[in-house]
Amino acid sequence: MRSRTSQVSKTSGRARAPLPDLREHGFSEDLLERIIPDGISAPIRERGIRDLVTALNNFGEILPESMSPEELVSFVRSSNAFDEYRIRNNLGVTVVFRGEVHRAYPGEKPLFIAYTEGGELQDKSVLIGMLDEGVRLAEAMQIKNILWDTPWDGGKTIVASEGKAYRAITTVYGEEELEDYVLGKGGVRFTRIVEGQDNQEHEDKKAIIEDWVASSITAGVLGRSYIAGPDMNMSKDMMSVIVNKAFAVAEELGIENFPLATTSRSIEEGGFDHFKWSVTSRGVVEGMLAVIRRKKLMERMGIDTSNLSVIIQGFGDVGSGVAKIIIEEYQRYGIKIVGVSDRHGAIYDSNGLDYDQLMGIRRVLEDAEERGLDKDRIHTTDLYEGTVERRWTAAAGENIDELLEQEATILVPAAGPNAITSANVGKLKVKMIIEGANNAIERGLERQLHDNGILYFRGELMNGGGVYTSTDEFFHFMMERDRLREHVDEYRVHVLDGITDLVISNVDMVLDRLEMEPHKTITDIVYETTHEMLERRTERLRHITPNLGRRADADVARSRGMMPKTMAITIAASESAREEIAYQHADTLTLYDTMQGTYSRERGQDIWSDYLDRRRTAVYILGKLRERSVEELGEHLRDNSRLLQTLTDIIRTGRDHPVVIKNAIEAIGNIMGWIPERQREDPDSLACQINEVLKGNENHPNESIRFWSKWTREKMGYLSVADNH
Numbered sequence: 001m002r003s004r005t006s007q008v009s010k011t012s013g014r015a016r017a018p019l020p021d022l023r024e025h026g027f028s029e030d031l032l033e034r035i036i037p038d039g040i041s042a043p044i045r046e047r048g049i050r051d052l053v054t055a056l057n058n059f060g061e062i063l064p065e066s067m068s069p070e071e072l073v074s075f076v077r078s079s080n081a082f083d084e085y086r087i088r089n090n091l092g093v094t095v096v097f098r099g100e101v102h103r104a105y106p107g108e109k110p111l112f113i114a115y116t117e118g119g120e121l122q123d124k125s126v127l128i129g130m131l132d133e134g135v136r137l138a139e140a141m142q143i144k145n146i147l148w149d150t151p152w153d154g155g156k157t158i159v160a161s162e163g164k165a166y167r168a169i170t171t172v173y174g175e176e177e178l179e180d181y182v183l184g185k186g187g188v189r190f191t192r193i194v195e196g197q198d199n200q201e202h203e204d205k206k207a208i209i210e211d212w213v214a215s216s217i218t219a220g221v222l223g224r225s226y227i228a229g230p231d232m233n234m235s236k237d238m239m240s241v242i243v244n245k246a247f248a249v250a251e252e253l254g255i256e257n258f259p260l261a262t263t264s265r266s267i268e269e270g271g272f273d274h275f276k277w278s279v280t281s282r283g284v285v286e287g288m289l290a291v292i293r294r295k296k297l298m299e300r301m302g303i304d305t306s307n308l309s310v311i312i313q314g315f316g317d318v319g320s321g322v323a324k325i326i327i328e329e330y331q332r333y334g335i336k337i338v339g340v341s342d343r344h345g346a347i348y349d350s351n352g353l354d355y356d357q358l359m360g361i362r363r364v365l366e367d368a369e370e371r372g373l374d375k376d377r378i379h380t381t382d383l384y385e386g387t388v389e390r391r392w393t394a395a396a397g398e399n400i401d402e403l404l405e406q407e408a409t410i411l412v413p414a415a416g417p418n419a420i421t422s423a424n425v426g427k428l429k430v431k432m433i434i435e436g437a438n439n440a441i442e443r444g445l446e447r448q449l450h451d452n453g454i455l456y457f458r459g460e461l462m463n464g465g466g467v468y469t470s471t472d473e474f475f476h477f478m479m480e481r482d483r484l485r486e487h488v489d490e491y492r493v494h495v496l497d498g499i500t501d502l503v504i505s506n507v508d509m510v511l512d513r514l515e516m517e518p519h520k521t522i523t524d525i526v527y528e529t530t531h532e533m534l535e536r537r538t539e540r541l542r543h544i545t546p547n548l549g550r551r552a553d554a555d556v557a558r559s560r561g562m563m564p565k566t567m568a569i570t571i572a573a574s575e576s577a578r579e580e581i582a583y584q585h586a587d588t589l590t591l592y593d594t595m596q597g598t599y600s601r602e603r604g605q606d607i608w609s610d611y612l613d614r615r616r617t618a619v620y621i622l623g624k625l626r627e628r629s630v631e632e633l634g635e636h637l638r639d640n641s642r643l644l645q646t647l648t649d650i651i652r653t654g655r656d657h658p659v660v661i662k663n664a665i666e667a668i669g670n671i672m673g674w675i676p677e678r679q680r681e682d683p684d685s686l687a688c689q690i691n692e693v694l695k696g697n698e699n700h701p702n703e704s705i706r707f708w709s710k711w712t713r714e715k716m717g718y719l720s721v722a723d724n725h
Helices: 042-062 069-074 084-088 130-147 176-181 202-218 236-253 279-292 295-301 317-329 355-371 400-405 446-451 465-486 490-516 522-542 546-558 565-582 588-595 610-625 627-637 642-653 658-672 677-681 686-695 703-716
Strands: 076-079 093-098 112-118 153-162 165-172 188-193 309-313 336-342 345-348 390-393 410-413 432-434 455-457
Touching (some): 042 093, 042 112, 042 165, 112 130, 130 165, 130 188, 130 522, 130 565, 153 202, 176 522, 176 565, 188 236, 279 455, 317 336, 317 355, 336 355, 345 400, 565 610, 588 610, 588 642, 610 642, 610 658, 642 658, 642 686, 658 686, 677 686
Parallel strands (some): 153 188, 309 336, 432 455
Antiparallel strands (some): 076 093, 093 112, 112 165, 153 165
16 A cells, blocks of 8 residues: 655755653663564664654653653554654654553543654643643544544544644544544644744744644554544645645655545635535534524523524634524524624623624635635724623733623633633523534533533534534545536535534434433433444444445445445444434334424414424434334335335425425435436336436426435436536
């Protein structure tokens, strides 16, 4: 797979720290012997040992408890310290540790932690808490990924920088015994910059990211066990840097079929634009509204749904997107945005902030995104003109986090971790917290929030629109490569519809369980449910059933062989595990009866009525249950084709609400799957009849119905991915 011949590019010329004396740090060549490969030249051996010791010693600085050199080395899985390409190109050194190296971490231990050493930092305070942050965020991604119907394990990269020097930690979760199936996914967070470096040069940042990419690839991490993504201060311009550098390095090293190293490049490059599409914000808002529509819950919580207000902490990509969606699409809910902040300042007004001004600030952020400017230099509260009840300015030494303690119905923390701590949790005056950013609540405060009468909806449950979008992009790129850019905007509808239905389904699942077990917190239920899903996925991967194999074979066939079988099996196992656990209490006959309800415009029913919500979700779940739906309803109704016929009738008549029609189309795609060629050609087969109905939607005015019809025809085999567009 990987060639170690003479492909070598010019060195970067970046200065390296002085090489250490081994004895000074307690290391010896004998201690490192198991890491040193055989048959290398003396200069490579000497340089590799010294770089390795530097990395080991500096990694020891960020461990929360001291560890002897012998202990530290015992946790090393591998390193690129002796990689000739790395040394000749003067790249940072990466050491991959077993996850147990972070002995003090209270949560589940990761599969591995990869540490990249990229030069000396003068201000070591930037490293405080870095390891905990990276591991906790990766653990959150492990939970989020399975909830959001993706095949990924959890992953995350945290970068601390100073000029061109940096340290990076990449954490990946997964089962060691199933490591061939492990592919972690999570964003690269570039947030740890020493005080006074707010204006870090773009070229320095680019150099850091390119060095990390190259080092991570030579260490066998990026592109093999981990796929990156956007995160704080890492927008689409940096995603392009990652992809371009990764493909260049892979070509130099002779790595064939190297995957997309990250997602979310610009639309022009074939990427799915997270910021422009507001995909993470979409999940947050749609999930929040799904909660609000639970009338009995709102009454029990004493929440007046006719007088809703929101505080958004962090008016960046996610926070400003939440405001944009509320303002542009859901003003009929009467939601007031009463407070916003960024790290520079905060404003609050109980009467509601001016929507025009908030949208103006969002447009400034959009312009900066398009021009590749640093959005962190935009001061939200300075751009907001006029009088407000409260205004805080960080430059004046004021505590901008006091915004969190103001009155509102809902708090959306969309900034960094640990916004709510033991110091301010008792001062909250909100009824609900919807996390736009992962781990906004300090670990261990979930029960206190529950007991204080605050509904806390974790980010893993609500803000997974980004990883859902990245998954779609990754696999479409695998099947279409550069052709993806020709029609990428069509996928916007597909992605946003998918996010909406999935978050509504997740919220319903969790709140239904909460009704059955009200003594538990929402976090308890989310963790228990996802651990059940992960255990079930592990079982499926250990013992691959014929059904699972057929689902995987169908994906390989759809991709025209572009998708590796191991990846297809992982997808099938992940989907199957989520479906079985999420809908284990679903009664298919009840769902079928709910689906057959009528839609009446005369009665004023719209997409946001509780009644229509139940119907759209019933159709969605019946599709997700696949074979189980067909078998159980066939037994109840004495007709194995009744479900598919009913779904087809919903599509054919076109009298139902568009979201129900769209979900009926998706349900057919999930249930039917890949159709053998002889059945596709038989005009009397049900598959052929369904295809004709879907084909009639080629010019449908509703783009969701139009695009999902094409998706289902492609999934059934009547269109190839190329023909689909």
